[in-house]
Each structure stands twice: as C-alpha cells, then as structure tokens.
Amino acid sequence: MSRINDVGGMAGFPAIVEEPDEPRFHEDWEAHVFALNGALIKRGIYNLDEFRDAQERLPVAQFLGSSYYERWFAAITTLLAEKGVATPEELAP
Amino acid sequence: MTAFAPGDRVRTRTVDPVGHTRLPRYARGAWGTVVQVAGSHPLADDRARGLEVQPQPVYHVRFTAADLFGTGDHTVTVELWHDHLEVPA
Amino acid sequence: MSDDHGSSPISARVRHVEALLESRGLLSDGEIDTRIDEFAAGGTPANGARVVARAWVDPGFRDRLLADANAALPEVGLSMAGGLQEQRLKVVANGPDEHHVLVCTLCSCYPIALLGPSPSWYKSEAYRSRVVRDPRSVLAEFGVALPAATRIAVWDASAESRYMVLPRRPEGTADLDEDGLAALVTRKGLIGTALV
Numbered sequence: 245m246s247r248i249n250d251v252g253g254m255a256g257f258p259a260i261v262e263e264p265d266e267p268r269f270h271e272d273w274e275a276h277v278f279a280l281n282g283a284l285i286k287r288g289i290y291n292l293d294e295f296r297d298a299q300e301r302l303p304v305a306q307f308l309g310s311s312y313y314e315r316w317f318a319a320i321t322t323l324l325a326e327k328g329v330a331t332p333e334e335l336a337p
Numbered sequence: 338m339t340a341f342a343p344g345d346r347v348r349t350r351t352v353d354p355v356g357h358t359r360l361p362r363y364a365r366g367a368w369g370t371v372v373q374v375a376g377s378h379p380l381a382d383d384r385a386r387g388l389e390v391q392p393q394p395v396y397h398v399r400f401t402a403a404d405l406f407g408t409g410d411h412t413v414t415v416e417l418w419h420d421h422l423e424v425p426a
Numbered sequence: 427m428s429d430d431h432g433s434s435p436i437s438a439r440v441r442h443v444e445a446l447l448e449s450r451g452l453l454s455d456g457e458i459d460t461r462i463d464e465f466a467a468g469g470t471p472a473n474g475a476r477v478v479a480r481a482w483v484d485p486g487f488r489d490r491l492l493a494d495a496n497a498a499l500p501e502v503g504l505s506m507a508g509g510l511q512e513q514r515l516k517v518v519a520n521g522p523d524e525h526h527v528l529v530c531t532l533c534s535c536y537p538i539a540l541l542g543p544s545p546s547w548y549k550s551e552a553y554r555s556r557v558v559r560d561p562r563s564v565l566a567e568f569g570v571a572l573p574a575a576t577r578i579a580v581w582d583a584s585a586e587s588r589y590m591v592l593p594r595r596p597e598g599t600a601d602l603d604e605d606g607l608a609a610l611v612t613r614k615g616l617i618g619t620a621l622v
Contacts, residue, residue, distance in 0.1 A: 252531030
C-alpha cells in the first residue's frame with residue numbers, strides 16, 4: 245500500500261519555497277539527530293533502509309505534521325524500541 | 338536471472354507492496370526503456386525488512402511522461418532493481 | 427555547539443536519548459560532536475562547481491566524467507566514498523536541446539559529497555511531487571524559462587545512484603580561468619533548477 249513518502253505526481257502540496265542563505269541545520273538538536281542516526285547505522289543497530297521504512301510508516305498525520313528532522317528522530321526512537329535497545333518508557337525523558 | 342541491457346523495453350510490476358519499496362507509485366505498471374545498468378545491489382525493499390539478500394542488477398529506466406501520466410513531453414528516469422521489472426514470458 | 431541543544435521539548439528528548447545510548451555504551455564520548463564537525467567540514471557546492479569548471483575547460487575530463495564519474499572525480503581530488511558507503515555518481519550534461527533536473531520523490535537522496543547538505547525545498551513534498559509531473563512549470567517558478575523545443579529529462583534518485591547536472595558553459599566566459607568559472611556555478615545549477 246502506498247505510503248505518505250511516495251509523493252511523485254501527487255497534487256495538493258503547497259508552493260515550493262526557497263529559503264535564502266539556509267543554514268545546514270536550523271536548530272542544534274537537528275545536527276545531533278543527524279549525527280545520531282549515522283552513528284547507529286555505522287554500529288549496525290539498524291540499516292539505512294530500515295530507517296527509511298520507519299519514517300514511512302509513521303502515522304500519516306504525524307508524518308505531515310513533523311519537520312524533516314522530527315521525522316528522523318521519531319524513526320530513530322521507533323527503531324531503538326523495536327530492536328530492543330531501550331523501552332519506549334526509557335526513551336522518553 | 339537474465340539481466341536486461343540498455344535499449345531493452347521493460348514494464349514495471351503493478352505490485353502494491355505493504356512495506357518499503359523503491360518502485361514509486363507513479364512508475365508502476367509502466368513501459369520504459371533501460372538506458373544503463375547501474376551496478377548490482379541487494380534489493381532495498383528486502384533490506385528494509387531486515388533480510389540479508391543477494392545483490393541483483395539495478396537499472397536506469399527511462400519513461401516518457403505520457404506513459405506515466407498521460408500528459409507531458411518530458412522524460413523521467415527512475416533507478417529500479419531487477420525485481421521491480423516484469424520477467425518477459 | 428553540542429552543549430547547547432536549545433530548550434525546545436524535542437531538544438530535551440534528543441539529549442535524553444543521546445545520554446541513554448552513551449550510558450549503554452552504544453555511543454562513545456564525543457562521537458556525536460566528531461560526526462557533526464566532520465559533516466560541517468565535508469561536502470559543499472564548491473566541490474561540484476570545481477568538477478563543472480574542469481569539465482568546461484578540459485573536454486577529455488568531460489568525456490571521462492560523463493562515462494564514469496566515480497573514476498573521474500579523483501582527477502579533481504574528490505570522491506564519493508565519504509559517506510556510509512561509496513555511492514555511484516552519474517553526471518548528466520545539459521545541452522542545447524536537453525535540460526536535466528534532479529529529484530528524489532521517495533526520500534531526499536542527494537550527492538552530499540559534491541553539493542553539501544540539500545536545501546529544504548529539495549526535500550519538500552511540494553518539489554518532489556510536482557517536478558516529475560510538470561517540470562516545465564516548476565522550472566519556470568525557479569526562473570528557468572526553457573524554449574518549448576528543449577527536452578526536459580527528470581532523474582528520480584530512487585535507488586543507489588546519485589546524480590549531478592553539468593550545466594552549459596555560459597556565453598562570454600572565454601576569458602575566465604577555472605576558478606573564475608567555478609565561481610559562476612550554483613547549487614541550483616548542479617540540481618538543474620538554474621541554468622548555471
């Protein structure tokens with residue numbers, strides 16, 4: 245079944261907006277999420293395709309309501325729980 | 338498995354998989370032309386399920402917009418694994 | 427930079443997960459900072475621009491680049507091996523009759539080694555959904571007005587390859603050296619949403 249990431253040819257998204265002088269990351273935590281994901285893949289906790297899969301199967305409303313790196317972080321915590329690294333309770337502050 | 342070669346006409350599968358796939362919805366069940374063989378990799382659809390699988394050929398397949406969308410004069414080239422393509426009878 | 431995650435709820439959650447993983451030995455001390463620093467020191471569009479400028483002045487390099495980009499990149503001191511694994515690169519050359527434009531409709535795949543981090547618009551559903559279906563109007567919004575006879579080729583980075591556009595060398599640049607030419611090339615030119 246098609247997932248919310250599979251948007252090629254789909255109508256209804258807003259206009260394309262360019263951000264002048266866009267920084268690499270808008271918030272410091274985004275850089276940490278980026279680095280965290282690379283570290284976990286390198287360690288073999290999960291692979292890149294599992295990471296993409298975990299984003300794609302987020303609830304649609306959550307997916308569309310989240311920023312790029314919020315999706316990443318949701319996928320990371322989903323996988324850490326599913327792989328038995330930590331429980332959802334432990335992952336929540 | 339007989340690999341496809343540049344110039345071959347191929348049709349993508351119409352399958353609508355439950356999980357992760359690299360065959361975009363807009364390119365399913367469409368006829369295109371192989372323009373290049375782009376190495377050999379384990380199918381990402383399987384890797385996403387945690388499966389250890391053997392590499393298979395990956396192709397750049399060019400579609401006309403008319404074949405994908407029924408309109409347009411451009412082309413779209415999609416990179417697809419062998420398993421995303423129908424096997425000729 | 428890493429001591430200041432900010433004060434938003436998500437920054438606290440990220441900090442918490444990082445600390446948890448460190449306590450379980452799944453992250454080593456300073457590993458995240460090192461990765462962030464390496465990323466900051468890594469790819470920029472200046473890399474892609476250097477490749478383009480060399481291709482403009484050296485037809486032999488241009489031929490080698492279009493035939494096998496991974497093999498040609500070391501000639502300008504670059505490679506695609508810096509990420510999680512070496513990625514296949516395909517360079518597609520704009521010509522008088524054909525214009526190329528890149529997208530990743532399923533995700534946000536992008537040649538970070540040559541272009542640096544991707545801009546938000548490239549990752550947006552707005553761009554990804556429309557450019558495969560109606561590239562001419564998307565390009566027009568970016569200010570790229572192509573003659574009706576110019577064929578448009580869209581490349582969807584759906585699998586393992588990454589792509590880069592080789593723009594056409596602008597007229598009136600015969601006097602420029604390689605560095606001067608490289609300075610003309612923009613990130614959007616390397617994606618195909620600008621002419622150069």
